[in-house]
Amino acid sequence: MGGLDDLYQQLILDHYRNRRGRGRIENASASVHEHNPVCGDECYLDILVVDDRLVEVRSDGDGCSISQAAASMLTEVAEGKQLDEALDTVEHFRLMMHGETEPDEDVLGDAIALEGVAKYPVRVKCALLSWLALRDAIAGYRETTAHGG
């Protein structure tokens, strides 16, 4: 206990108070709305994809500090990544939240600060909400482009 926990706590609060990537994208490639009924968190996630890359990621919505900080960290980490790379990152985050992997800061960026949330099952859904929204958005985008030609 001590130093690292405090640092992580401050990172979470900082992302909660100063949301990165907050807002919507007018001409989004895909949009997803997720809701966590257990806590009341709302998440809108928009992505803009060019050449299989996430050139823009925006999230909006309201909820508890964990859900909002997680969304902020997600936009920061995901923006600029190739779609497959972004999906790998989401999966790594999901495994961390279930305590099933050793988290890698190089992959997760500031989101590594949410590691401790894995100890609170009720809060895990809050942290995962926006990240799984990104997974759904990418899947939705791929479905659209596959059918649309």
Ligand code: ZN
């Ligand atoms: Zn929540």
